Amino acid sequence: MSSFSTSLSASVKDIDPVVFNTVNADKNVYFSKSFLEAFERSNPQIEFQYITISDGHKKTVALGLVQIISLSVEGTLKNIKVAPFIRKFLNLFFCNEYIKILFCGNVFLSGEHGISSSNDVSKTEIMAQIGAALDTVAANTKPLHAIFIKDFKAKSLKNTRQFLNFSYTEIKVEPNMIIQLLPEWKTFEDYKNILKSKYRVKANKADTKSSALETRLFTEHDFETYKDELQALYQNTIANANFNAQVLNLDTYIHLRQTFKDDFIVKAYFLEHKLVGFLTALVNKNTLDAHFIGLDYALNKSLAIYPRILNDYVRLGIEKQVSSINLGRTASEIKTTIGATPLELSCYIKHKNPFINALIKPFFRRIKVKAFKHHSPFK
Secondary structure, three states, rough: OOOOOOEEEOOOOHHOOOHHHOOOOOOOOHHHHHHHHHHHHHHHOOEEEEEEEEEEOEEEEEEEEEEEEEHHHHHOOOOOOOOOOHHHHHHHHHHHHEEEEEEEEOOOOOOOOOOEEEEOOOHHHHHHHHHHHHHHHHOOOOOOOEEEEEEOOHHHHHHHHHHHHHHEEEEEEEEEEEEEOOOOOOOHHHHHEEEEEHHHHHHHHHHOOOOEEEEEEEEEHHHHHHHHHHHHHHHHHHHOOOOOOOOOOOOOHHHHHHHHHEEEEEEEEEEOOOOEEEEEEEEOOOEEEEEEEEEEEHHHHHOHHHHHHHHHHHHHHHHOEEEEEEOOOHHHHHHHHHOEEEEEEEEEEEOHHHHHHHHHHHHHOOOOOOOOOOOOEEE
């Protein structure tokens, strides 16, 4: 008989602050109370729940993040390679238009940001406890179509495959694109010096074409002033993305900036005093994580806004003296042109209805991520 017990909280405010130190020994920003609170406060359209797991001594040893949202089936399937008849089959069973999904993880972030545990407990046992707890949450959530547990690196799979015992199917999703920075890179010029000629020309061209842009690092006051413009540019980018689970309320940025100060970065791009683009990033230990971007696509080709944003992520990473930059998912090919390599990720999915889940499991197994050309820009 398991010595673990689980409980649910409807708000991060209901969790003892001590818990976040116990389950987050690595001091990962994404499992800090202040980070989670920023997302919860600013996104009331999402139902947040938190699974806490305690050992036989009533000490909390693990935390699981749950977000319940509604989303479009078509938007969900856009970024995966699947035969037309399979797409029609999935649409049929997922009610064609909108589905309600329970996510274990953060729908706004790409990576292992859903489950954190103490180093003193078995990760395999924790995953089994999370699997059981998710079934309990799902049973009490109506309507609900599917449960999705995201995103796990290859080295975690020996533990996360516990979810297969709960009738989940393991699927590959788009990888995170990671740039490893060398310690000797002290400036952007140092980085460019080890690029092959073709890719150095590309980096220089992006800077030259975007030279008409004025850049500014935003403060909390700037967020308030340009909130509507930021939201419009962000949603413009979301509309062009391969996949979108949910639209972030940019009030989240105000709270993140207040909490993390200069470690939360919003860099804005202006053309003749008009906001035409922005990037966001957060320093998490020794990594710079790219978050959302926004840009005016009508000007992107002539001003190379997106290539300039990628260049500036490299600049920020060097400036912050981190060892790597996580550029996230999507636009994988162009990210390889600046030195990013893919970090494979797996997720777990099941339909809430056991009968339907059994029927569609073979179709889940045939889902593949779209392939992309991988460039090798370094000498």
